[in-house]
Amino acid sequence: MCLAVPMMVRSTNGFMSTCEAMGIKREVSLFMLQDEQIAPGDFVLVHVGYAIQKVSPTDALSSWELFDEILAANA
Amino acid sequence: MQQTAAYWLEKIQHLELPNRVRIMNVCGGHERTVSATGLRTALPARIELIAGPGCPVCICPEEDIYAAIQLALHEPITLVAFGDMLRVPVNLPQREIRTLLEARAAGADIRAIATPLEALQLALAEPKRTVVFFAAGFETTMAPVAAMLAQGAPDNLLLLLSGRRTWPAVSMLLESDNPGFDALIAPGHVATIMGADEWRFVPERHNIPTAIAGFRANTLVAAIYSVLRQIIGNQPFLDNCYTEVVRPGGNSYAQSCLARVLGIVDANWRGIGIIPTSGYRLQPEFQQHDVQAHFPQYADASRKRVGKMPAGCDCARVVLGRINPNQCRLYGVACLPAQPVGPCMVSDEGACRIWWSNGIRNNLRAGTRKAATHG
Numbered sequence: 001m002c003l004a005v006p007m008m009v010r011s012t013n014g015f016m017s018t019c020e021a022m023g024i025k026r027e028v029s030l031f032m033l034q035d036e037q038i039a040p041g042d043f044v045l046v047h048v049g050y051a052i053q054k055v056s057p058t059d060a061l062s063s064w065e066l067f068d069e070i071l072a073a074n075a
Numbered sequence: 076m077q078q079t080a081a082y083w084l085e086k087i088q089h090l091e092l093p094n095r096v097r098i099m100n101v102c103g104g105h106e107r108t109v110s111a112t113g114l115r116t117a118l119p120a121r122i123e124l125i126a127g128p129g130c131p132v133c134i135c136p137e138e139d140i141y142a143a144i145q146l147a148l149h150e151p152i153t154l155v156a157f158g159d160m161l162r163v164p165v166n167l168p169q170r171e172i173r174t175l176l177e178a179r180a181a182g183a184d185i186r187a188i189a190t191p192l193e194a195l196q197l198a199l200a201e202p203k204r205t206v207v208f209f210a211a212g213f214e215t216t217m218a219p220v221a222a223m224l225a226q227g228a229p230d231n232l233l234l235l236l237s238g239r240r241t242w243p244a245v246s247m248l249l250e251s252d253n254p255g256f257d258a259l260i261a262p263g264h265v266a267t268i269m270g271a272d273e274w275r276f277v278p279e280r281h282n283i284p285t286a287i288a289g290f291r292a293n294t295l296v297a298a299i300y301s302v303l304r305q306i307i308g309n310q311p312f313l314d315n316c317y318t319e320v321v322r323p324g325g326n327s328y329a330q331s332c333l334a335r336v337l338g339i340v341d342a343n344w345r346g347i348g349i350i351p352t353s354g355y356r357l358q359p360e361f362q363q364h365d366v367q368a369h370f371p372q373y374a375d376a377s378r379k380r381v382g383k384m385p386a387g388c389d390c391a392r393v394v395l396g397r398i399n400p401n402q403c404r405l406y407g408v409a410c411l412p413a414q415p416v417g418p419c420m421v422s423d424e425g426a427c428r429i430w431w432s433n434g435i436r437n438n439l440r441a442g443t444r445k446a447a448t449h450g
Contacts, residue, residue: 052219
């Protein structure tokens with residue numbers, strides 16, 4: 001249940017944001033990242049609709065490879 | 076630049092290992108990577124990878140699931156929960172309603188949600204409807220639940236709180252006569268919230284080599300290499316192999332949400348019992364959201380096997396890493412993903428479900444022939 005997915009921030013509106021990963025867009029709360037500067041184009045690690053940490057683009061992209069593998073394994 | 080899993084595996088092959096090394100993970104995500112990549116067979120036979128307490132659905136108190144079912148059946152409320160919870164059976168005879176999914180089929184308003192935000196939106200959209208959020212999860216999940224309340228939720232949103240903290244379970248194992256492991260892979264996303272330092276007690280107080288790992292094979296194998304080196308050098312310390320997101324102190328704002336909204340209590344783990352300081356309760360400021368204050372009558376301690384795992388089910392020992400999933404006599408025989416008996420076969424984080432999904436069909440207790448017929 002602690003699965004978290006890196007997503008790219010597309011837009012922000014207060015503590016809410018629209019994030020995207022692998023073509024899927026989701027509303028994501030940035031409430032727990034108030035101590036960080038988050039702007040469109042940044043990557044965040046998302047768990048149950050909440051960003052829990054900022055991640056670098058490199059780390060985000062390599063994590064997506066993992067999710068591709070998980071999806072392939074469960075297909 | 077990060078090294079590949081093959082690089083670390085090669086280095087592990089050249090280590091002079093003791094005869095037996097038991098490395099425990101405490102995260103369903105780690106177990107999924109281990110199983111999906113076939114890491115157990117790629118590592119030297121002396122290394123045993125053990126799936127420990129890493130599934131919050133698996134240890135969610137049976138009495139809480141029972142209360143959720145009864146509430147949804149008998150009160151004019153909407154009950155929301157993460158999808159995994161809907162299929163976990165409680166200890167009632169088969170003819171009775173034993174899961175939230177069955178309660179929904181019987182007419183109860185029960186909905187699966189993917190985020191606390193959905194519970195909030197539902198409560199905001201219909202102020203006259205009482206929405207009960209049955210919230211199970213470890214620290215990673217409870218921080219968003221706390222954040223949702225800290226940000227402000229209407230009084231018609233109630234919580235049935237079944238969240239648990241991971242380190243007290245590891246501490247309980249370490250304090251026992253037989254911890255059952257020689258090294259620990261600490262959970263990467265719990266540590267993202269709570270900080271790497273929360274796991275210092277394992278090497279420093281118990282001399283157990285520890286490494287925090289991410290979820291890709293390369294960081295997981297790097298963490299395994301780290302604890303092996305610690306064992307060989309007899310120098311246990313806390314290694315952080317997931318520095319991309321895990322800071323020594325974690326996410327301090329998330330922790331401040333947790334502290335403001337939730338207090339710490341001793342709490343029951345299904346089939347295991349009370350683990351000191353392993354659970355949460357709402358702080359006095361948030362008591363209006365406590366479902367038990369509104370509906371105290373749904374706790375029924377008089378049922379048979381209340382709080383226990385189902386009869387014949389070895390989930391409790393699987394959760395504690397005492398046995399492997401396929402050492403339970405029900406694994407793949409009476410207990411399958413489509414008709415689970417125990418919670419470890421229900422949840423995507425459950426070790427039994429993960430092993431089955433990755434093709435492990437041999438039941439070491441029941442014999443391979445019987446298990447294999449269920450394909």
